[in-house]
Amino acid sequence: MSYKIAVIGDPETVIGFSLAGVSHTHVYRDKNKALGQLEEFLNNREIGLILITHRVVESLGPEFHQVVGKKGLIPLVLKIPDKTGYSPEKDELSDLVRRSVGIEIPVKTEGE
């Protein structure tokens, strides 16, 4: 099956990805709109990958996980840094790995 990509983020991120040819974009303005849009992207069967900036994820708070938790395998959701290179200290994946395997495995290698 072939799918499209969607992006949610600040204006600059969205412009960048539109230039690259990403079809579905949403500029983050306020929480409720972004949540609605996220849900729409998740339910859209055309979309296979949603890119969302870490900052937006953080401002959406626990509702983000609630909304994303309901989806199946597709669409995939990937959190990306925005133009400031911001990504949170606590990484979801390495956290989960530490909990399930019991040892720390470094996943983050970038120096920020």
Added chain:
Amino acid sequence: MAAAFTSSPNRMELMKVRKRLALAEKGHDLLKDKMDALVMELFNTLKTIQKSRATAIEQLRKGYEAVSACMAVMGTFETMQAAEETKKEIQIEISERNIMGIEVPTVEIEETERNALTRGYSLHTTSSHLDTAAREMERAVKLLVELAELEVTALTLARELERTKRRVNALEYILIPRLQGAMNFIMMRLDEMERENFTRLKRIKAILEGRE
């Protein structure tokens, strides 16, 4: 605790508990094997993620830089306009792959880099910075799509691993000890009953002999 499993200590009950224990032990072994396999798979994925993450994020940073430079040179509004006019044609192929009964995605993407002429914005009103920005972002998208596959795979595996671990522990530390306790309880009880019976018979025999 043992009483929870046994209504009455008899041989039927003992057989039942033995059967349950054998089943639980078999399940425990199987789940443990699954856990080991999952850990291996997860580690392999994590190894590739480290590299993939670093390159993707580096490329994305380059992309953002180029976009910022372009906005500075051409103006924010013009850049937005050009982004609006760009042809949106990125397609990705997603199929599902099975790792030990767990569905993980496989994502494929065609070459995302395009020629300035095929991007769709007008060339004579835009600066070459726009071309650079678009090119860098196209490269970033390709890398990010590849990263997404790995990240989602690792997350799915890690979640499954957590669940499996919980099951293994539940069997190992709760169910199996309880069943063993129940088995011991029944066996002790049965032995005790046999001894009681034995002494009773002896006693009766002594009384009968005393009468004669």
